Amino acid sequence: MKLASIRIIAGDIKNMVAFYERITGVTAQWPAPVFAELVMPGAVLAIGSVETVPLWRENSAEPGANRTVFSEFQVDDIDAEYMRLKDSVPLVHELKTMPWGNKTFQFRDPEGNAVSFYMPATEEAKGRFAGRG
Numbered sequence: 001m002k003l004a005s006i007r008i009i010a011g012d013i014k015n016m017v018a019f020y021e022r023i024t025g026v027t028a029q030w031p032a033p034v035f036a037e038l039v040m041p042g043a044v045l046a047i048g049s050v051e052t053v054p055l056w057r058e059n060s061a062e063p064g065a066n067r068t069v070f071s072e073f074q075v076d077d078i079d080a081e082y083m084r085l086k087d088s089v090p091l092v093h094e095l096k097t098m099p100w101g102n103k104t105f106q107f108r109d110p111e112g113n114a115v116s117f118y119m120p121a122t123e124e125a126k127g128r129f130a131g132r133g
Contacts, residue, residue, distance in 0.1 A: 005037070005044035006071060008113060011063035013049040019110050020045060023085060023117075024073065045071065064111040071115050074129070078103045078119040085117075101125025 010016035017028045017036045024045075028036040034049040053061045075081045082095050082105050092106035092114060101122035107115050120126045 003043065005046045006069075007046040007048055008066075008071075008109075008111075009048050009050060009053060009061040009063050010111060011050055012110070013047055015110050016047050020047065023089070023115070040073075064113075066113050069114070070106065071109075071113065073115070073117050075117050075119050078105070078117060078121075081105075081117050089115075097121050101128075 008016065013034065013036065017038075020026075020038055021028055024038060024040065026038045026040055028038050028047070030036045034051050036047045038045040038047075050063050053059070078095065085107065086094070086105070089107035092108060095103060095105045097103045098118075101120060101124050102118040103121035104116055104118035106117075109115055120129045
């Protein structure tokens, strides 16, 4: 089995896609006007407009209602990313090293979804990520 993507349902898809393009540096692919994908090594971030929800089931998703999932992006230089974004995104917390060894900061996207940038900082954390593709 392979995790193919994580999808965010957006009330304003153009604004959300522009935000994720800016923070990741990846240009979105638009297979349809109501659906975009940011294809990155290891994962795809899919963004669907609220108009796509009834294709599954009416009211099965609601934009801006998520308070349990963080979209996490592993970066090469967490300090540089923090300096680049800290004044332009709503921070959840500033840089810190978590108990499992990742140095991270978290912020929110335009619709309130949590986003985390991190890099393994301790030797143990670096070892955990060494074998991941």
